[in-house]
Amino acid sequence: MAGLYIHIPFCKHACHYCNFHFSTSLQLQPQLVSALVTELTLRADYLKEPLESIYFGGGTPSLLTPLQLETLFNTIYKHFNVTANAEITLEANPDDLTPFTLSTLNQLPINRLSVGVQSFFEEELRWMNRAHTASQAIRCIADAQDAGFSNLTIDLIYGSPSLTNSKWEANLQKVIELGIQHLSAYCLTVEPKTALAYTIQTKQQPALNEEQAEAQFLQLLDCLEPAGFEQYEISNFAKHQKYAVHNTNYWRHKPYLGIGPSAHSYNLNTRSWNIANNNKYIQGIEAMKPHFEIEVLTIDNQYNEYVMTALRTMWGIDRRLVDTQFGKAKLQLLDQAIKVFLEHEQIVQIDNHYRLTRAGKFRADGIAAALFA
């Protein structure tokens, strides 16, 4: 099974922490949708397997009009084999999710909404420069549930300077109270070329506090686990096994096709990525000369990616899979490099799997890097 990702590179505001590819000028939206249709048609044979998931990400896919979404769906269903129960996710921002929009979205094949809430506190949202208000964040979830979207996920951010532990606790309690089944909780990071990076560099605000972030990460586990959430990936929590099919397939290294500016594609042997520039992307597609780069993945690349992603999941690194897919030498390397983390109880071995312990989870990326070939 495979996945399809479509990148919608437009946003109303530039959030201060964000370095995804997007433009706050929406002028090119019609041309971009036409280019997406063409790219979908041109690359219809990239995947050899049926689609188990379709994901509209961004940017802000909820800025698309119902007609634009319908055009994209018509193209997808014409050129791709989509399984009957495919997970079809649309990322949406709370200010776009009015009852009217939700009812039109409900008439499309979308069966999962990923809502960029980030916080239920007004001052936090202003600090992030989000386009929505706290009351919109709360209201849109109830409206989405009333409109029949039972598969809802929201994003929250922790580790920001104004987020006290008690506010973070209140945000998490709100998730539980609202009956949300899936949460992605991200630790705030300072990405290059963002307003956040600039204000820290110019000392307009202090650097982020890692101790606070770690404390809030542990708070996250303490709050959600008793409420029935499973942490199936470092940043992802689900109730009743409502794991995100699309993202889980990334972590399981299933192939995917990425359409749109900056979108990445993966077909087991190569990874490619489209140009992160709306104008150049459209021009390239219109001229039938798409701008993209491609990397042929070596065994070491594939092994490192497997270690990086598998370690972050609750399933952990499968020693047998390392042996069969990457060879005995890699398994020996892994067993040797992992010893220190077993001794420090940051990793535990259960049967043939290496899994992070509570003490290791906050350091997942650093530990994975130490295990690389």
Ligand code: SF4
């Ligand atoms: S809405 Fe999302 S993609 Fe757009 S700037 Fe904010 S965080 Fe980035």
